[in-house]
């Protein structure tokens with residue numbers, strides 16, 4: 132090889148080395164910029180805008196502080212009469228389920244800034260702030276946080292809003308059918324156990340509401356062909372993979388740290404998509420000339436789709452996933468916490484049985500007249516009180532789409548908002564000294580706000596344009612299931628129950644809800 136050739140080669144090698152060097156340097160600069168410089172600048176901007184909050188440490192933000200375990204005395208049920216039981220169990224759950232928010236709000240007030248990795252969040256438990264941020268034109272400048280949207284993409288997809296209209300009659304039938312199957316099983320257990328049996332009510336109710344949403348979404352036949360059950364099981368597994376508390380939401384590159392969980396969620400997401408695509412395709416094929424799309428939620432969606440929107444199959448799949456998850460978990464938890472509180476307060480079981488007798492009568496529940504269900508006022512107060520003390524949906528999130536001024540503060544574009552519903556529901560400034568007591572009658576004269584001192588202090592279904600679309604369906608399901616439960620059974624808390632509510636996307640009893648069930 133002559134000298135000229137050697138020289139040429141060394142120039143090429145040098146070129147490659149410098150290109151690689153520039154690439155590595157570029158990546159390092161990008162990482163440093165996104166992990167440290169950009170969040171530190173954003174932090175300074177927020178501080179200048181008047182926000183206080185716990186000092187973050189990038190790239191984790193405040194996550195290490197949030198993951199610190201807080202020792203809590205776990206309340207156990209004493210094996211004595213029910214009045215005694217209620218004394219042992221605290222409903223003051225904010226410091227238990229959100230210990231860090233409870234601690235920080237004592238230091239920084241009801242609005243402050245904290246960081247999930249490099250994502251800034253404004254914590255809000257001040258209803259006046261919520262009112263100002265959702266008023267008028269400003270309301271349109273809020274979206275859903277990108278950090279959670281990306282995070283939950285395998286579960287909710289990118290889309291996911293649906294309007295449910297009419298069809299309540301067919302859906303009520305689906306609810307009664309699923310509830311009756313569960314209650315008949317309970318009856319059999321009681322019959323073979325001297326009319327007294329311990330049942331893990333949370334587990335049973337969650338399965339039942341999953342079956343209800345499968346039937347109301349895809350028609351009653353779905354429970355026979357296994358697809359509904361498979362979708363439910365896979366969604367549940369995906370929930371576990373996605374929301375394990377160890378995950379570092381908002382931390383750059385955390386996907387790579389939790390690669391196994393991310394991959395597992397992705398795989399489950401694809402499998403669920405395949406099942407849903409096959410359900411949608413076979414429904415489309417069966418529509419036929421009479422244009423009958425079916426009386427379930429999928430039917431409503433397809434009917435609507437043929438007239439107005441033109442959603443792709445991928446978008447329809449996303450809608451189904453949103454419904455399937457949003458539609459059973461929260462309702463199951465509302466019913467579970469209701470039975471927990473009713474077990475502690477047997478006098479309320481009696482009030483409700485009396486009301487059911489007066490409004491519905493003693494015969495079978497007549498499903499062709501659902502207007503009666505709306506007349507169950509005390510049951511309505513109870514639902515509100517349960518959602519206040521044990522909010523099935525513990526928070527509501529938004530993200531600023533542009534710089535937004537709220538009162539004195541400017542919220543920079545991209546900032547996430549975390550409205551702490553548990554915090555507001557347990558705030559004695561809003562509810563008075565009996566805030567942590569179970570008192571459904573507080574909703575008697577003020578059905579919507581239960582005497583809360585601020586009209587935006589009680590938001591179980593969210594607020595503004597993004598409010599829960601399933602609230603009417605859920606109220607119907609709640610009442611139908613409770614009528615069926617209370618007219619057949621009585622409930623007492625099992626001595627094995629451990630009171631340890633915790634957040635796993637929703638607010639759930641960590642160790643389930645074992646109740647002693649007996650025939651009325």
Ligand code: HEM
Nearest residue numbers: 457458461462465523524592593594597598599600601605
């Ligand atoms: C006790 C029962 C329920 C509670 C407490 C509840 C609560 C909520 C809350 C707080 C939100 C957020 C609203 C906001 O951002 O302002 C929401 C959204 C939503 N809910 Fe519900 N919900 C319940 C039942 C249901 C049911 C039965 C369905 C469906 C049939 C449903 C479907 C949805 C959907 C589709 C969204 C919007 C999701 C999104 O935009 O990401 N919910 N719900």
